[in-house]
Amino acid sequence: MSRATSFRFQAGNSFFHRLDPITRLVWVLGVSLLAFGAYIAWLQIVLALAVLATALLLARIPLRDVLRGTWLFGVACISFCLIQTFTLPGHRIAFRILGHPIYAESADYALASALRIYTIILSSLIFVRTTDPRELAIGLVTQAHMPYRIAYALFIALRIVPTIEEEIRTIRAAQAVRGVGRARGIGGRFAEARRYAIPLLVGSLRRASTMVMSMEARAFGAYPTRSFVDQPHMRPSGIAVCAVMLLLVVVWYTALGLGYVHTVYIVSPT
Numbered sequence: 001m002s003r004a005t006s007f008r009f010q011a012g013n014s015f016f017h018r019l020d021p022i023t024r025l026v027w028v029l030g031v032s033l034l035a036f037g038a039y040i041a042w043l044q045i046v047l048a049l050a051v052l053a054t055a056l057l058l059a060r061i062p063l064r065d066v067l068r069g070t071w072l073f074g075v076a077c078i079s080f081c082l083i084q085t086f087t088l089p090g091h092r093i094a095f096r097i098l099g100h101p102i103y104a105e106s107a108d109y110a111l112a113s114a115l116r117i118y119t120i121i122l123s124s125l126i127f128v129r130t131t132d133p134r135e136l137a138i139g140l141v142t143q144a145h146m147p148y149r150i151a152y153a154l155f156i157a158l159r160i161v162p163t164i165e166e167e168i169r170t171i172r173a174a175q176a177v178r179g180v181g182r183a184r185g186i187g188g189r190f191a192e193a194r195r196y197a198i199p200l201l202v203g204s205l206r207r208a209s210t211m212v213m214s215m216e217a218r219a220f221g222a223y224p225t226r227s228f229v230d231q232p233h234m235r236p237s238g239i240a241v242c243a244v245m246l247l248l249v250v251v252w253y254t255a256l257g258l259g260y261v262h263t264v265y266i267v268s269p270t
Helices: 021-037 041-058 063-087 104-130 133-142 148-177 185-217 236-258
Strands: 093-097 100-103
Touching: 021 041, 021 104, 021 133, 021 236, 041 063, 041 104, 063 100, 063 104, 093 104, 100 104, 133 148, 148 185
Parallel strands: none
Antiparallel strands: 093 100
């Protein structure tokens, strides 16, 4: 399974799959708010481990899929952490590497920032893997009372990305049959992008035209409201998840505002 396939809805029977789409949306927004508000490394570590446990236990996403879907982002976060650790100034020297001082403040901030990015990526993976775009669009209309034109625009955006990925694979296979091999290196990547651009653009325009005619044939937008056969409802478990996330966000930002949160460095200065 590739990284692109990992960020795609997979049907299942986990706790997260049984939640309604609005609850899952509230959860991922709550995790994002907690990640942005946690600027201390040990708190980011706790949050990242909690989200990872959610992926493995509550969403039942195999660890292999988690690693395949997020390893590139993980490498980027590690690189960001190292660069920030070596370049940011500080006051308390934790240790030295080849004579270069590593400050406790810079190391703590760099680790917290890197984990913040990875936590948001991982929570997004959980949301995408457990949420059917169609159910999300219906939930936004019936539960969040969003205009169905906007909800369907989001639905199309979520569905079009996997379609474009499949189109790229089809174009690559067709060119390989015609004897056009895959180039290596950065220059080869740019050459491939130019070869894929025109077929992908033509296919996307053709698909958009077909979609427009299909929506017009079904009188999309002719009435102010739409009815749905299957309407998701928030269960008691969903209400509990939303209440817990709201409570965590309120308590955390209140503690930040009142100054009750203090830094405890992961790397103790010498």
